[in-house]
Structures are given as C-alpha cells and as structure tokens.
Amino acid sequence: MLLIGAAILLGMVLSSFFLAQATRSYFDEVTRLRAVRSASADLLLLLQAAETGQRGYLLVQSSSFLEPYSKALNALPAQLDKLDRAAGNQKAVPVPMDEVRRLISQKIAEMQSTLELAGNGNVPGALAIVRNQSGLELMMRVQSILTGTMAQLDTRLVTGIEDLRDSAGSLQWFTIGGGVLIILVVGGAILVVGQHVRELSRARHEVEELNASLEERVNERTEDLIQANREIQRYAYIVSHDLRAPLVNIMGFTSELDTTLKAVSKFVLADGAAVNENEVREARLAVEEDLPEAIGFIRSSTKKMDGLINAILKISRDGRRELKPERVDLGDLLETTAATIYHQVNEAGGEVKVSVESPKTIVTDRFCMEQIFGNLFDNAVKYKHPDRPLTLTARVVPAGRGMVRIEVADNGRGIAPEDHERVFELFRRAGVQDQQGEGIGLAHVRSLVRNLGGEITITSTLGGGATFIVRLPTDLSQYVRSNGS
Numbered sequence: 001m002l003l004i005g006a007a008i009l010l011g012m013v014l015s016s017f018f019l020a021q022a023t024r025s026y027f028d029e030v031t032r033l034r035a036v037r038s039a040s041a042d043l044l045l046l047l048q049a050a051e052t053g054q055r056g057y058l059l060v061q062s063s064s065f066l067e068p069y070s071k072a073l074n075a076l077p078a079q080l081d082k083l084d085r086a087a088g089n090q091k092a093v094p095v096p097m098d099e100v101r102r103l104i105s106q107k108i109a110e111m112q113s114t115l116e117l118a119g120n121g122n123v124p125g126a127l128a129i130v131r132n133q134s135g136l137e138l139m140m141r142v143q144s145i146l147t148g149t150m151a152q153l154d155t156r157l158v159t160g161i162e163d164l165r166d167s168a169g170s171l172q173w174f175t176i177g178g179g180v181l182i183i184l185v186v187g188g189a190i191l192v193v194g195q196h197v198r199e200l201s202r203a204r205h206e207v208e209e210l211n212a213s214l215e216e217r218v219n220e221r222t223e224d225l226i227q228a229n230r231e232i233q234r235y236a237y238i239v240s241h242d243l244r245a246p247l248v249n250i251m252g253f254t255s256e257l258d259t260t261l262k263a264v265s266k267f268v269l270a271d272g273a274a275v276n277e278n279e280v281r282e283a284r285l286a287v288e289e290d291l292p293e294a295i296g297f298i299r300s301s302t303k304k305m306d307g308l309i310n311a312i313l314k315i316s317r318d319g320r321r322e323l324k325p326e327r328v329d330l331g332d333l334l335e336t337t338a339a340t341i342y343h344q345v346n347e348a349g350g351e352v353k354v355s356v357e358s359p360k361t362i363v364t365d366r367f368c369m370e371q372i373f374g375n376l377f378d379n380a381v382k383y384k385h386p387d388r389p390l391t392l393t394a395r396v397v398p399a400g401r402g403m404v405r406i407e408v409a410d411n412g413r414g415i416a417p418e419d420h421e422r423v424f425e426l427f428r429r430a431g432v433q434d435q436q437g438e439g440i441g442l443a444h445v446r447s448l449v450r451n452l453g454g455e456i457t458i459t460s461t462l463g464g465g466a467t468f469i470v471r472l473p474t475d476l477s478q479y480v481r482s483n484g485s
Helices: 002-060 063-088 097-119 123-131 134-268 277-320 330-339 342-347 366-382 441-451 476-482
Strands: 325-329 351-356 361-365 391-398 403-410 455-460 466-473
Touching: 002 063, 002 097, 002 123, 002 134, 063 097, 097 123, 097 134, 123 134, 134 277, 325 330, 325 366, 330 351, 330 366, 330 391, 330 403, 342 351, 361 366, 361 466, 361 476, 366 391, 366 403, 366 441, 366 466, 441 455, 466 476
Parallel strands: 351 391
Antiparallel strands: 325 361, 391 403, 403 466, 455 466
C-alpha cells in the first residue's frame, strides 16, 4: 500500500507540475495580451482627448480646452512606447506600430497647425483645415487599427481564459482524484497498521494482566486446592458416615437373622421328635414376624446404600465429563427450563418470570446449564410454601468484566441462615423432610457450577423464600484455556 501510495503521489506531483506549468503559460499569455489591449485603449483615449481639446478650442477660443489637449499630447509619446513594449512581449496578435506612430504623428501635426493658426487670429483658416476632413481620416484610420487590434486581442483573451480555466479545472480534478486515492491508500494502510497495533496492544495487555494476576491466580488456585481438600475430607466423612449407617443396619439384622434361624432350626431339625409349645411359638414368630422384618430392613438398607453409591458415581461422572463450550442464549435456556415446570406452577396459581438484561448470550456448556437450572427450578416447586402460590423469578445481569450473574428467586419455604452452607453438602438436607430425595441436588449443582468456572451462593430466611445466585464466566473457552483443563 505504501508503494502504491508513493506511485500515486509521484504521478500527482509530475502531473501537477506539468498542469501548473501550462496554467502559468496560459496566465502569462493572458497577462501580456491584457497589457497590449490596455495600452491600445489608453492610447486611443489620449488621442481622442487631444482631438476633443483641439476642436473645443477652435469652436469657442477658450484656453481651458488647451489644458486637456496639452496633457494628452504630452502623454502620447510615453503611451506609444508602452504599447510598443507590450506588443513586443507577445506574438499572438501583431500590432503595426510603425503605421500607428506615423498616423499619430500626422494627426498631432494637423492639430498643432490648426491651433497655431487660431492662436495667430486665423480661426477661419484653422477651421478650413478641419473641414477638409484630413484630420478625421487620420483619426479614423488610427481608431480602426487600434479597435481592430483590440478585437483580435479580445478574441485571443477569451481563448486564453478558456484554456486557463480548462487547465485549472484539470489540475483541480486531478488533484482531487489523486487526493482521494491517496486517502484511500493511506486509510487502508492506517487500518492495517491500526489492526496490527491493536493486536500487539491487546497481546501486551494480556501478558501484563497475566503477569499482574499470576500471584493472585496462584493464591486463588492454592485456596481452591485447600477448599477442595476440605471438601474431600468432608465428603469422605459424610460418605463413610452415610454408607456406614445402612451397613450397621444390615449387620444388625444379619445377627437378628442368626437368632431367628436358631429358633426355626430347632423346630425344623426336630425330625419328628416332640417339641414343646414354647419352641413352636418361637418358630412361628420367627417365620411370621422376625424373618420378614429383618429381610425388609436389609432390603431397604441395601436400596439406600445403592442410591448413595449411584449419587456419588453421578457426581464423579459429571466431574470427569469433557466440557463442550458453545454459544448459549440465556433467555431461551431459562424459558425452556421454565416451561418444564409451567403446568405445576400455573395450576397452583403461581407464575414464572424470566428477565435477561445483559449479556443475552454466553459461551458455556449447554448440558451443565440445563442441569443447574433444572435442579434449581425443580427445588423451587418441590419446596414451595404451602400457604401461597409459587412466584419464581430468573434474572440475568452483568457481574463485572467477563462474568454474568443469574439469580433464581422464589417465595417458598426458605432456608435458615445456619443451613446456607449445609444445603450444598452431599447427602445433607435442611428444614422439614417431607419430600423424597437423597440430598444430592444442590451438591450436584455446586459441582456443575464449579466445573464451569463459577460459584453459587444463597440468600434466604426461613419462611421468606430463597434466592440462589450463580456467577459464571461469559466465555467458558477462555476459562478452560487459562486453567489448563
């Protein structure tokens, strides 16, 4: 682009030089022609002024007419020289200076002779010279030569002015066109350079930010590791405690089965021998009550243990799942999720509101987002307040640079402040336990949110509804790259 611009600029300079030279040549020619015309007109005016003074004096014999005559007559030689020089400076229109000088000399002689006669008192003799029209003929011939010359000069002046205008117009349009091309080339170069500078600046800014935030990120990662270690220890305790409970039940009722088996064995293995009534009653009680009760408790404990193990496996699988960042429309996602509970809420007279301020879309994992808000919306329905219709609101607002804040608020039962952290723990639930569940929903939600590089918190009071606040990065792909996952 710089080479093209240089070539255009060189062409403009050369063309402007030649056009300027042509314009100057036309201008100089016009100036010279105007000088000749002006000198011719002034010469004719001086001659006419002298003749007017002569005729006036002859008619009235007043010396006042001699003043303009003398003044014009004295100026005529200088004016003739001026016309001669102007005519010599140009070759476009020939001026017969010798003829003009000769005729003017004769005219001056004619006028002087009449004035001398009149001054000597011979006015009739002077008037006779005037009446023979010799002076008139001289004047008409001089006037014819000068007016003819001026007519030629006028024609040539018109042509010269048109040439000058055309040359100036060509120079103007060529300059404008070249200027536009230069502006386009320079603009293109500026855009390219600007883009390059912006990329360099952005890269430098990113490096500076990375350097500046390196220590902070190390501290954050260290804190995350400490927190993760604490959660692992807490989960290990919770899992071992909750898994141990059904095991203890199974072990206890296994012992009960042993005791029951002994009572039954005495009756079954009697092999026709007489058994007392007490042994018969114990065997019947073992078969009708103890065995079914022990088997039922063992079955329920096994089922509970299976549910706990499946919950742990589910969270583990979600943690190992590869994230797939894609552009997600938050309005559509929340509206679609709200539609799954619409009938449950609407039939009870409630309502669901979705409000998206900005950003409208983010780059994240759609499956995780559906799981997160599906759980939050289901919990709002599950734990709605029994005395009022459910009002559920989902609102999206910006949360600083590169982050978005999504609030899910309801007017349900609410959660006591001391249970705000407990509800996110695995197998832990808060409040009245009148709903089915293993206590893994919010723990699963927190795990998903953290996988997406965000965090979830809650603000709530018992009986006053709850607001879950989810903060997420607007571009998961950048978070994944920066965290090496």
